[in-house]
Amino acid sequence: MDTLGIVNLSRRDFLKAGAGLTLGLAAPSVFAQAGPGRAGGKAVAAGAFEPNAFVRIGTDSRVTVVVKHLEMGQGTYTGLPTLVAEELDADWGQVIVQPAPADASRYNNLFWGPAQGTGGSTAIANSWEQLRKAGATARAMLVAAAAQRWRVEPGAITVSRGTVLHKASGRKASFGQLAADAAKQLVPAEVKLKDPKSFVYIGKRVPRPDSRAKSTGTAIFTQDVKLPGMLTAVVAHPPRFGARVKSFDAAKAKAVKGVTDVVAIPQGVAVLAGDFWTAKSGRDALLIAWDETGAFKLGSAGILAEYQKLAATLGLSARRDGDVARALAGAAKTLEAAYEFPYLAHAAMEPMNCVVKLGANACEVWNGEQLQTVDQAAVASVVGLKPEQVSLNMLYAGGSFGRRANPRSDYLVEAAAIAKAINGRAPVKLVWTREDDMQAGYYRPLNYHVIKAGLDAQGRITAWHQRIVGQSILAGTAFESALVKNGIDVTSVEGASTLPYAIPNLGVELHSPKMGVPVQWWRSVGSTHTAFSTETFLDEIAAATGKDPYELRRTLLAKHLRHKGVLELAAQRAGWGKPLAQAAGAQRGRGIAVHESFNTFVAQVAEVTVVEGRLKVDRVVCAVDCGVAVNPSVIRAQMESGIAFGLTAALHGAITLKDGVVEQSNFHDYPPLRMNEMPRIDVHIVASSEKPSGVGEPATPVIAPAVANAVFAATGKRVRSLPIRL
């Protein structure tokens, strides 16, 4: 599988694709969408079985796997087809990937109810049975077709690497030779899935299907879409959140040769031209007066000061075990620490962008599409159509880290507003500059935590009280009803409210102040801050009670075997307890941290060197338990990726505001981790037969506390504010 065609579903008619076997793949037009029990694929008896919309086998033996999740680097175009190929017994080389259209009736995320989208490290986890069954069903129908043709028992037929074989007679056939007859078979009511011992692909490396296109410049991202007559739009946004256009003078923008339109939209003023540079030159020439009546004008320091005041007051309870107040009052010793976390931008390499083609009764969108159902509704409401009249073409995303799953569909809505403002005269590609992307908001929220612990005379932890102050990501979004319970946004407290340590009296409280800075999930969401405060505070307790940080964790995790498993594996492989080689003039240290997010367990040991206040992370040993390791190579890559992303935030990351204006604009003042800062990383995967869980996010939150704890081991300095400043 060395090429990956991006097929535009809305322009391709599956029903004309030949006499192939199509399982539940209906007419692709979004105006005639199939639903459960009424799929258009001819192999599916009407209403008899749940159709599956994921596999198509052509007479050329090509196996097309429709992938419902966004490929943004995490490897889902590899992992999901692997599940199908495994149960189908296809040859990996005959498998091609096709992105799914927006159709929540067939392509919903099974963990999200009726909504289609990618996030929360759910792609493999929610597809685990669905796609294996899709593959097994197709296999059973190929076998049935062969049995009928050869007049033999289906049980006497085997399938291996794309060949269907009747061993006794030596007869064999390719998938393509059987496809037409397989399409006439009944869809089996039940299929038997393989015993894991027979897996040929799951648990081994299969090559990524997108590597060649991404190494030769041929992979198509939204940024690369070009439609006939298309205009590129660059937008002037207000300098402060909540400001509006008061008036503008378009004369100088229109004087730029090639500028076709200057239009006001709710988000600002858009300048359009046949190419980006002309549009940007026009945008930069605009004169705009902003109405800042409703603008947000606080700075980061002012926000933090408000949070600190709030943290001194009672919050809503997110967890309450035992009697924390009493245990603290009776403690032989108490410890307290406060933690500060800045706003963070996602800063994906591909700045946000979106192509919209608006017609009278249809709107077609090209996007690194991560939140189909929400985006369809949002775009529809802007352009005055029904959600099902909005079709979405899911392209590769040049990173996302959560950003393209915007609950308010911000940049899609902006692109749709521009298309509407020119009455759909031409397809529009909205392109954000890096500065637009960095200053557009939707950041990981600024957070302030205070943790207090009570210890008994023997140094055991009797009480743990944590108060978290930070904006709710979910309040006011479509996700609020599902994920905000009794005023507690679970994404604000996850990782703290789920603290696994055996502590008899444990309380977690939350304040969710409203601030005018747009916030959003950022790779690993609540754990980005809760893992840091909890794992560094536990380290403080270990130091205060003279215990080894690893041994203390082991003791407290006796009943949490998967946490304990990764902790022990990381410690063992890192040589925990053995002296670290020291160098003259340098301070060196090791730190450990363990954390679960999205049901994946990760422990890391970081080794650092500090020379004259300069911190270098030398090596990271990472252990991960994500259940069945579908593709160890992709898992290793995602551990490295998550560590690099978390390390960027630990060492450099901060979006700050001054009087409401974002102070950072590009990679010079919001520096990413670079090659020379990348540590050596050793990844160890726990062998497991648990259902697989995701790997895109869970490595990210663990690295900052591991490094901070290593900094303490090296220098005796505690880090309680990110990014780390020594």
Place this chain on the structure above:
Amino acid sequence: MIIPLQVNGQQTQVDADPNTPLLWVLRDHLNLTGTKYGCGMALCGACTVHIDGAPTRSCSTRVTDTAGKLITTIEGLGSDNVGKAVQDAWIALDVPQCGYCQSGQIMSAAALLAANKNPNDADIDAAMTGVVCRCGTYNAIRAAIKRAAKALA
């Protein structure tokens, strides 16, 4: 203004403002979209191309300054044996994740190997530190450069 250009071994010309960055001429005028926009300020390296063999940030190079010079983009790199070896190593090791920065990474790596057949880690750091990857593929990139060097030896 009509500007003659030599891109990937072919003579061509574009009608563009002479101040237009080469990046946007490649992408919007010549449809060579493999070269990516990441920052517009020569901070991230996603737009790296070769100009007379030297790795150059096309986002900060005026198109008019490239007239008469040999421009190579990711689309033309495979016809060169060093470029092909680098691409083969990238594919063999599944280096890309999201892939958006990888054209810039590959162009930078190919320029390094053209000048230095056996780069050590410090050489790799020096050549590659200007090219940002938010997916954190740096260790895979390092391994792929070493693999390509071995293949070329």
